[in-house]
Amino acid sequence: xxxxxxxxxxxxxxxxxxxxxxxxxxxxxxxxxxxxxxxxxxxxxxxxxxxxxxxxxxxxxxxxxxxxxxxxxxxxxxxxxxxxxxxxxxxxxxxxxxxxxxxxxxxxxxxxxxxx
Amino acid sequence: xxxxxxxxxxxxxxxxxxxxxxxxxxxxxxxxxxxxxxxxxxxxxxxxxxxxxxxxxxxxxxxxxxxxxxxxxxxxxxxxxxxxxxxxxxxxxxxxxxxxxxxxxxxxxxxxxxx
Numbered sequence: 592x593x594x595x596x597x598x599x600x601x602x603x604x605x606x607x608x609x610x611x612x613x614x615x616x617x618x619x620x621x622x623x624x625x626x627x628x629x630x631x632x633x634x635x636x637x638x639x640x641x642x643x644x645x646x647x648x649x650x651x652x653x654x655x656x657x658x659x660x661x662x663x664x665x666x667x668x669x670x671x672x673x674x675x676x677x678x679x680x681x682x683x684x685x686x687x688x689x690x691x692x693x694x695x696x697x698x699x700x701x702x703x704x705x706x707x
Numbered sequence: 708x709x710x711x712x713x714x715x716x717x718x719x720x721x722x723x724x725x726x727x728x729x730x731x732x733x734x735x736x737x738x739x740x741x742x743x744x745x746x747x748x749x750x751x752x753x754x755x756x757x758x759x760x761x762x763x764x765x766x767x768x769x770x771x772x773x774x775x776x777x778x779x780x781x782x783x784x785x786x787x788x789x790x791x792x793x794x795x796x797x798x799x800x801x802x803x804x805x806x807x808x809x810x811x812x813x814x815x816x817x818x819x820x821x822x
Contacts, residue, residue: 623808634710635797635813642808681750693763694740694752695811 593618595684597698604672605706612667612701614682624665625683625695626656635681641665652676677705709734711800711814719820725786728817732779732800736812738762739781740804741773744795744816753796756781757804788821795819 598613616622626638639650646658656667665682679702683695712731720726732739740755752765756775773783779800785792795816801809 625811627813634815637810637812640810683750694742694755694765695750696752697742697750699749 593622593684593686593693593696595682595696595698597680597682597701599701600699601702601704603704603706606674607671610667610669610672610676610703612680612682612703614665614667614698615663616665616682616684616696617663618684618686620686623685624656624658625685626650626654626665626667627681627683627697629679629681629700631678638667638680672703672705674705674707676703678703711798711812713796713798713814713817715817716815717818717820719822720788721822722788722790724788725784726788726819727782727784728796728798728819730781730783730798730800730814732781732798733812736800736802737779738801738804738809739775739779740799740801740811741781741783742797742799742813743767744797745793750797753783755804762804785819790821793819793821 594617596615624641627635628638629635638654639648641648641658649655654669679700681700682698685695714729738757741753744750754764755762759775770786775781797816798814799811801811
């Protein structure tokens with residue numbers, strides 16, 4: 592069974608700091624990778640996704656992520672965070688096996704707090 | 708375009724009762740999946756439906772069931788509720804389902820409290 596590990600459960604940064612949130616998964620086959628964000632009181636929103644092609648993907652609000660297959664990683668980055676980035680961030684994986692019918696496997700989430 | 712709509716948003720049930728949650732996907736989306744979110748276990752996949760057929764089910768007991776109607780609307784049912792079933796239940800929709808390159812859109816969820 593696939594699993595997803597997010598290394599940091601809580602991260603506190605100051606505005607304008609750079610951000611990198613780690614995500615590793617444990618499936619050896621073809622995977623589809625996602626980062627979702629959940630702002631306080633709001634529903635899950637897709638930040639970015641990787642299915643194939645360029646391993647560096649760009650998402651909304653200045654976020655990007657790099658898929659490194661050899662490291663089973665899909666880390667999320669942003670060069671300069673803003674107070675409005677305070678939220679819960681989830682990494683998710685879906686294996687291509689069985690046409691992706693196994694749903695998304697989520698990490699436990701990283702609670703990001705940006706201090707003004 | 709309306710998003711994924713879930714009803715009811717909040718409900719309180721007593722142990723042993725059963726509950727039905729409803730989800731209306733984005734217009735044109737044929738796939739609906741359900742997830743349970745709890746502080747301890749995080750987000751866990753319950754099941755996915757496509758064209759009224761269950762494609763797969765996560766590691767949950769048989770008390771958790773669902774169905775999808777011809778208009779793609781979906782319901783999930785939990786019978787014989789336990790305290791541990793208290794959670795946020797999220798519905799997600801996509802045009803063709805997970806693993807197809809589609810973006811999966813989530814609803815705001817139904818908060819279930821079991822007392």
